[in-house]
Every structure is written in C-alpha cells, then in structure tokens.
Amino acid sequence: xxxxxxxxxxxxxxxxxxFPTFAYAFTTLAVDGDGEIDSVIDxxxxxxxxxxxxxxxxxxxxxxxxxxxxxxxxxxxxxxxVEDQGLGWLFDNSPGFALQRRANPIDRMxxxxxxxxxxxxxxxxxxxxxxxxxxxxxxxxYEESKGWAKxxxxxxxxIVLFTANSTISPTFEDAxxxxxxxxxxxxxxxxxxxxxxxFIDFFTxxxxxxxxxxxxxxxxxxxxxxxxxxxLALAWFVKDMTQI
Numbered sequence: 643x644x645x646x647x648x649x650x651x652x653x654x655x656x657x658x659x660x661f662p663t664f665a666y667a668f669t670t671l672a673v674d675g676d677g678e679i680d681s682v683i684d685x686x687x688x689x690x691x692x693x694x695x696x697x698x699x700x701x702x703x704x705x706x707x708x709x710x711x712x713x714x715x716x717x718x719x720x721x722x723x724v725e726d727q728g729l730g731w732l733f734d735n736s737p738g739f740a741l742q743r744r745a746n747p748i749d750r751m752x753x754x755x756x757x758x759x760x761x762x763x764x765x766x767x768x769x770x771x772x773x774x775x776x777x778x779x780x781x782x783x784y785e786e787s788k789g790w791a792k793x794x795x796x797x798x799x800x801i802v803l804f805t806a807n808s809t810i811s812p813t814f815e816d817a818x819x820x821x822x823x824x825x826x827x828x829x830x831x832x833x834x835x836x837x838x839x840x841f842i843d844f845f846t847x848x849x850x851x852x853x854x855x856x857x858x859x860x861x862x863x864x865x866x867x868x869x870x871x872x873x874l875a876l877a878w879f880v881k882d883m884t885q886i
Contacts (some may be wrong), residue, residue, distance in 0.1 A: 662850070666728070680700055681700050681827050682805060682827065683790055683803055683805060687788075693801070693831065695830060696832040697830040699829075699830065702807070702823060703722075703739075703823075706725060709755075712828045719742065720742050721829055723739050725737050737777045738774035738780075742759060742774075743761055745758070746758075749762060751866065762796035764794040765780070766783045766792070781815050782794070784804070784814045789805055802827065802829075803827040804824050805824070806824060
C-alpha cells in the first residue's frame with residue numbers, strides 16, 4: 643500500500659469512530675434539558691401526571707387529509723387520519739390513525755418516504771398492539787380530568803398525546819366524531835440512562851447527514867461526502883487485508 647493511502651484509511655476510520663461518539667456525548671449525555679418542546683399541553687401539567695418529556699412536537703391532524711409530518715428530536719414521524727385503511731392495514735376499515743417513522747437510511751438521507759416503518763399503537767385498555775388507532779379506542783382513552791388521551795407505542799419509547807381544539811370543539815368526542823380535527827403531540831420521555839439503541843441511531847444518522855441539530859444543510863452533505871470517502875477507505879482496507 644502507498645503511504646498516502648495508508649494515511650487516508652487510518653485517518654478516515656479514526657474520524658468516523660471518534661466524531662459521532664464525542665458528538666453524542668456532548669449533545670446527549672453532557673447536556674440536560676436541551677430538547678425542543680413544542681406542545682399545546684403544559685409540560686408542567688404532564689410532569690404532575692408523571693410524564694417527563696424532553697422533546698415534543700404538536701400539529702393539527704384533520705380527518706381525510708394527507709400525512710402530517712412531525713420532527714421529534716432527530717426522528718421524523720408522520721400521522722394520517724383516514725376513513726378506510728383497506729388491505730394495507732390488515733383489513734381494518736374503521737376510521738383511525740396510522741403512524742409511520744422515517745427509519746430507512748435512504749429515506750433519511752433524501753427526506754423521502756419510500757420505505758416507511760409502520761409503528762403500532764398500544765391499546766390502553768388491554769395492552770394489545772394496534773396497526774390502526776380507531777376513533778372509538780381513542781375516545782375511550784381520553785381522560786377528562788387531564789384533558790388529553792395518552793397512547794403508548796409498540797417497540798418505541800415515544801408517546802402520543804391527543805387533545806381537542808376547544809375553540810372549534812366543545813368536547814374531545816365532538817372533535818373526533820363530528821369535526822374531525824384533533825391536536826396530536828408526539829413526545830419523547832426524558833431518560834437518564836444511557837441508551838445503546840439511541841447511540842447506534844445517532845451514530846448512523848450522523849454519518850448519513852440526518853442529525854445536524856440545526857446546522858446549515860451544507861453540513862449534512864459534508865457528512866455524506868465523508869461517509870463516501872469512508873466507504874472507499876474501508877474497501878481499500880478490506881482488499882489489502884485479504885491479500886495478506
């Protein structure tokens with residue numbers, strides 16, 4: 643191997659190991675309470691109910707409208723409230739909410755939804771997993787004293803809170819069954835423990851330019867260029883190792 647190529651391989655591999663690791667430590671482990679909370683529900687009220695959140699995003703979701711996207715921390719979700727899910731939703735044709743997360747590296751790199759991950763809801767009454775959160779299940783989950791319905795997700799740490807816009811709907815049931823307009827908040831609970839899956843997601847997201855935390859978009863393309871160089875360096879490394 644030429645000395646220049648040796649240097650490139652070592653430098654790139656060290657950079658790709660150390661940069662995301664230290665970035666994760668500085669942005670996630672060393673900083674407390676730096677999440678962005680955009681919620682119509684007062685975080686202090688949630689805290690009184692035993693729900694401590696570090697990131698939250700709220701949008702209005704309307705029955706029959708297109709998908710509504712939610713940026714929650716470094717993750718992107720989308721919610722749709724539809725009348726007929728058809729064959730794609732396990733033959734469940736009742737009105738309800740579908741939830742997806744942008745998880746595929748290709749989608750995350752190019753901000754597309756070619757291979758979305760369907761997220762299942764947890765039925766608050768019996769703990770079963772639901773592909774579609776029906777209107778009836780949502781109304782039953784609403785807590786009048788708190789002013790929201792809290793729905794957990796299957797195999798996902800996030801929670802989803804549903805509430806009504808009081809200016810157009812006198813009750814939550816009216817918002818769901820009559821007006822077809824609700825306020826949806828997707829929130830990430832605060833966690834003090836180190837999360838291996840969270841680190842892996844952060845690591846891969848950084849390498850594909852998905853996690854830039856407010857930096858200009860040009861930085862995402864710089865990271866993608868570095869990742870391409872890294873793949874080239876890794877290919878050289880493997881080739882040279884197999885020739886030993």
